[in-house]
Amino acid sequence: MSVKRFMKNNGRNNGSKPISPATQLPKCLTGIQGLDEITGGGLPRGRPTLVCGGAGCGKTLLAAEFLVRGAAQFGEPGVFMSFEETEPELQANVASLGFDLAGLIRRKKIVIDYVHVAPHDLHESGEYDLEGLFVRLGHAIDSIGARRVVLDTLEVLFASLHNEAILRAELRRLFRWLKDKGVTAVITAERGRDQLTRHGLEEYVSDCVILLDHRVNDQIATRNLRVTKYRGALHGTNEFPFLIGGEGISVLPITSLGLNHKVSDERIATGIPRLDAMLGGRGFFRGSSILLTGTPGTGKTIISSNFAQAACRRRERVLFFSFEESPNQIIRNMHSIGLRLEPMVKKGLLRFHSARPSLYGLEMHLATMFKEIAAFQPHVVIMDPITSLMDAGTASEGKGMVTRLIDYLKAGQVTSLFTSLTQSGSGPAQPNESAMSSLMDAWLSLQDMEGNGERNRVLYVLKARGMAHSNQIREFLISDHGVDLVDAYIGVSGVLTGSARVQQGALEKAVVLANQQEAATLKREVERKRKALDRQIGDLRSDYEGEALELRRIAEQVGTRTVMLGTDRAASGLLRQADTNKAAASTRVNHKNGKA
Amino acid sequence: MKKNKIRRVIPASAKSPATKPKDKEVMRLFVAGDTAKSRQAVLRVRSLFEAELKNGCELEVIDIHLHPERARINQIVATPTLIMEFHVPERRFIGNLSTAKGVSAGLDLIRKDKTAL
Numbered sequence: 277m278s279v280k281r282f283m284k285n286n287g288r289n290n291g292s293k294p295i296s297p298a299t300q301l302p303k304c305l306t307g308i309q310g311l312d313e314i315t316g317g318g319l320p321r322g323r324p325t326l327v328c329g330g331a332g333c334g335k336t337l338l339a340a341e342f343l344v345r346g347a348a349q350f351g352e353p354g355v356f357m358s359f360e361e362t363e364p365e366l367q368a369n370v371a372s373l374g375f376d377l378a379g380l381i382r383r384k385k386i387v388i389d390y391v392h393v394a395p396h397d398l399h400e401s402g403e404y405d406l407e408g409l410f411v412r413l414g415h416a417i418d419s420i421g422a423r424r425v426v427l428d429t430l431e432v433l434f435a436s437l438h439n440e441a442i443l444r445a446e447l448r449r450l451f452r453w454l455k456d457k458g459v460t461a462v463i464t465a466e467r468g469r470d471q472l473t474r475h476g477l478e479e480y481v482s483d484c485v486i487l488l489d490h491r492v493n494d495q496i497a498t499r500n501l502r503v504t505k506y507r508g509a510l511h512g513t514n515e516f517p518f519l520i521g522g523e524g525i526s527v528l529p530i531t532s533l534g535l536n537h538k539v540s541d542e543r544i545a546t547g548i549p550r551l552d553a554m555l556g557g558r559g560f561f562r563g564s565s566i567l568l569t570g571t572p573g574t575g576k577t578i579i580s581s582n583f584a585q586a587a588c589r590r591r592e593r594v595l596f597f598s599f600e601e602s603p604n605q606i607i608r609n610m611h612s613i614g615l616r617l618e619p620m621v622k623k624g625l626l627r628f629h630s631a632r633p634s635l636y637g638l639e640m641h642l643a644t645m646f647k648e649i650a651a652f653q654p655h656v657v658i659m660d661p662i663t664s665l666m667d668a669g670t671a672s673e674g675k676g677m678v679t680r681l682i683d684y685l686k687a688g689q690v691t692s693l694f695t696s697l698t699q700s701g702s703g704p705a706q707p708n709e710s711a712m713s714s715l716m717d718a719w720l721s722l723q724d725m726e727g728n729g730e731r732n733r734v735l736y737v738l739k740a741r742g743m744a745h746s747n748q749i750r751e752f753l754i755s756d757h758g759v760d761l762v763d764a765y766i767g768v769s770g771v772l773t774g775s776a777r778v779q780q781g782a783l784e785k786a787v788v789l790a791n792q793q794e795a796a797t798l799k800r801e802v803e804r805k806r807k808a809l810d811r812q813i814g815d816l817r818s819d820y821e822g823e824a825l826e827l828r829r830i831a832e833q834v835g836t837r838t839v840m841l842g843t844d845r846a847a848s849g850l851l852r853q854a855d856t857n858k859a860a861a862s863t864r865v866n867h868k869n870g871k872a
Numbered sequence: 873m874k875k876n877k878i879r880r881v882i883p884a885s886a887k888s889p890a891t892k893p894k895d896k897e898v899m900r901l902f903v904a905g906d907t908a909k910s911r912q913a914v915l916r917v918r919s920l921f922e923a924e925l926k927n928g929c930e931l932e933v934i935d936i937h938l939h940p941e942r943a944r945i946n947q948i949v950a951t952p953t954l955i956m957e958f959h960v961p962e963r964r965f966i967g968n969l970s971t972a973k974g975v976s977a978g979l980d981l982i983r984k985d986k987t988a989l
Binding site: 389391392393398399400401402403404405406407408409411412414415433437 | 902904905936937940941943944947948949950951952953963964965966967968969970
């Protein structure tokens, strides 16, 4: 997340009129995550900023981070004039946040000047001025060409020096001198009871005031930051929670997330084929947010795990945030239904992250999740269940957290699945659920159906934006082999599930069987008749053929007799004319032979 | 009274090489620039501590504008500052020693220091 991108989106703050760059005050980037967004570019350049807060709020840390990041990231050397902590103490305190102060000092990017003003061996007698302070500060600034200065905390002077008139006059001179030097200064001060700061430093530092706060709600501590004044510029005046983490301060402003993320047309499988079928045949959109609500024990974790497995099979990374069960427990439970998650964990495709919701505040949870997501870069994120996390704060805080989370994930085109626990006995729409459901693109509801002395689980698709989905109920069966979605029977008394469904199914099967048998019987009957008919025909045919044969034989006989008669007549004729015509016959034959 | 007790305890412990020998007493006066005010301050110090200066006490005048690093080393915040290094702990006086009360109190303390030696 580069700061430049946010500045483009948020050159305007809180939806007000955009200011042209020419009229805007020049600003000094702090490098502190979130603070530059709230202030619209950082602290006012060349002016002093007051950071005010109670003990332990993080004032010194903010000032130190401002300086260190200025030196390390923006190439602006800085001077830290510390009235409370010595140089080694500061180095140690700041090292825990990953800042190598010693290295920066060595490279002459930062100078720490520890000013010790001990009251017990100091005697004031007569007029004096604080030129010593000016000389030291000036010398430090000039020695490294510093552009940033921190004074932490000038209030120590009030404890040691009792001539307030001189002190205040000199402070006024100091701030004028700082402005003339052109350095951007951060002044820390302690919160006062009647006025902003204990000693009224705010009268000298009036260009920008940041208030830090640390309060405890319901045993959970949250830190808040508020820019109460920023002269010459518009700024977000709301209170923003911030965290002190391993890399310094991070402020998490909700306004830094716009609603213009890329969307994908790709559909991804859920791991349960019939569920894909219910979702227009192809599954959920990539990058969408999915809500899975259900009463206890309806199988939300099972569906999430199936979803995870399907993603891992596509060689995509899945980050599973679990707030109720430990990873080992989930793996063991899924193993009982034939869903093997350990191979995916071993391959590094599936990563679990478990934390009890009451462990820290919502902001810390959010920051931790952001860090994990940024480090692992998953394609799918599962939160099981999100409701237990929302219990760690108020309802509005919870919704704000979920909004930020979803926006963050959508910006990275990460598909997210949130499971939510509902109370049994009521319908799917409950107050905080309805609120959250408007953030979600798809909503699956798992419910219990009681009846016939048993409870069965059913699944509805309540909404799925952007796709045609089934509006029918399905029974959700869990077995050793996994999960199956079965059509629930719609009987006379309503939806039938479980044993009632099985009964109904058996009944219908019996009816079908009976019909089939009847049909078979009829078929056999027809067959038999056909065969009888065939036989009859066969008989008739053979009769006919017999007679035909007879007829032929007779015809042949007649023919033969006629031929024989003819030859007999010729022979007898020959015999009768034998003598006289023998010679004639022979001559005829000779003639025939000779002449022929 | 308590302060006297403390002073007595310290000489009993081993002396570090950094501690000056008893006869070398130094007063350092830190001023800001060569202004009329600074010169006035120097004159006043010389007149007030005439006795001590005659007894071998040294007065060093440092201009922090010319030697800014001295301001840091000696932790100078206000000017003029007079540091008396007669004994541990050192005593500081801020201001040009114009108020009588402050001066007399200071002088008393110095003499007390010396008598305790």
